[in-house]
Amino acid sequence: MDRPNKPAALSPSSTGPQPTVRSDKGRVTATLPTGDSVEVLTYGATVISWKSGSGQENLWVSEAAKLDGSKPVRGGIPVVFPCFGPPPKDHATGKLPQHGFARNSQWEFLGKSSSESGASSSKADDSVTLDFGLSTAQLSEEAKKAWPFDFGLVYSVTLGKGRLQTMLNVRNEGKTSFEFQMLLHSYFRVEDISRTETRGLGSVTYVDKVLNATEHQQTDPNVRITGEVDRVYKSIKIDTTSIVEGGQPRLDITRDNLEDTVLWNPWIEKAKGMGDFEPKDGYKKMLCVEVGAVEGWQKLEPGDTFEGGQIVKSHV
Numbered sequence: 529m530d531r532p533n534k535p536a537a538l539s540p541s542s543t544g545p546q547p548t549v550r551s552d553k554g555r556v557t558a559t560l561p562t563g564d565s566v567e568v569l570t571y572g573a574t575v576i577s578w579k580s581g582s583g584q585e586n587l588w589v590s591e592a593a594k595l596d597g598s599k600p601v602r603g604g605i606p607v608v609f610p611c612f613g614p615p616p617k618d619h620a621t622g623k624l625p626q627h628g629f630a631r632n633s634q635w636e637f638l639g640k641s642s643s644e645s646g647a648s649s650s651k652a653d654d655s656v657t658l659d660f661g662l663s664t665a666q667l668s669e670e671a672k673k674a675w676p677f678d679f680g681l682v683y684s685v686t687l688g689k690g691r692l693q694t695m696l697n698v699r700n701e702g703k704t705s706f707e708f709q710m711l712l713h714s715y716f717r718v719e720d721i722s723r724t725e726t727r728g729l730g731s732v733t734y735v736d737k738v739l740n741a742t743e744h745q746q747t748d749p750n751v752r753i754t755g756e757v758d759r760v761y762k763s764i765k766i767d768t769t770s771i772v773e774g775g776q777p778r779l780d781i782t783r784d785n786l787e788d789t790v791l792w793n794p795w796i797e798k799a800k801g802m803g804d805f806e807p808k809d810g811y812k813k814m815l816c817v818e819v820g821a822v823e824g825w826q827k828l829e830p831g832d833t834f835e836g837g838q839i840v841k842s843h844v
């Protein structure tokens with residue numbers, strides 16, 4: 529499948545200030561002349577910071593998050609592949625840990641490409657894309673044994689003025705088909721969860737993981753977070769889920785070729801139970817809105833590819 533809005537390669541005739549990209553000791557950072565910036569660890573290809581030109585951080589990262597590759601990052605945008613949550617024991621992913629291996633594998637930085645025209649904007653606007661790769665050969669022996677399929681992932685992180693696009697491309701490099709799920713586990717930063725709501729999830733069926741995985745129908749198009757929430761919204765018709773604070777739009781999260789979104793906030797007790805979640809009242813400052821394909825399984829035949837992701841627009 530062709531990726532819509534893929535930025536073109538840097539044109540030699542480009543003039544004016546250019547984005548700067550630095551790669552050092554497992555961290556890749558990109559900064560636009562507008563001041564927008566992104567920082568990505570090669571560990572998990574985890575985006576750990578995304579700032580708007582105003583200097584405003586859009587992602588939440590725990591103060592106790594491990595950034596040394598010893599454990600998946602608690603915050604930012606961990607990549608979930610090839611299973612979401614604890615995999616069913618009778619499925620081919622059954623021996624993998626919760627959320628699979630992508631978030632705790634060492635990815636390769638494949639390089640950058642830049643564009644003078646915006647990836648999702650009609651207005652001319654510089655952007656830069658950072659590509660990261662993960663394939664079977666890079667996995668730990670344990671992960672290879674637990675999920676014995678040949679695959680190739682390319683994760684493209686595109687930074688534009690006031691927006692971030694993250695796209696995961698999955699390719700079956702083997703001789704047999706495989707099934708997978710994928711999800712971008714974005715931890716968004718909010719000022720005050722008590723003034724925060726999401727819009728765009730109305731008339732959708734969701735599975736409530738807090739209430740014994742029972743199915744419910746979302747009737748109110750606005751969802752306020754007033755306690756622990758862990759919901760899988762399925763087959764959503766509206767492409768964009770917005771985070772609104774005090775009635776003002778904060779972030780618009782648009783799914784690309786993905787139909788599901790998980791809403792997660794651990795609230796008081798669950799936050800206390802997570803050693804890498806700090807400060808303990810940090811749940812007041814974050815909301816996970818996680819786009820993905822987690823309802824059932826995506827099947828890929830040998831040689832086939834799947835691509836899905838998100839474009840996030842920041843209003844500040």
Ligand SMILES: O=P(O)(O)OC[C@H]1O[C@H](O)[C@H](O)[C@@H](O)[C@@H]1O
Nearest residue numbers: 613626627737758790791792816
């Ligand atoms: O603690 P982790 O493995 O990072 O998972 C954190 C959370 O991820 C998703 O949002 C799931 O829906 C939650 O059930 C899970 O608690």
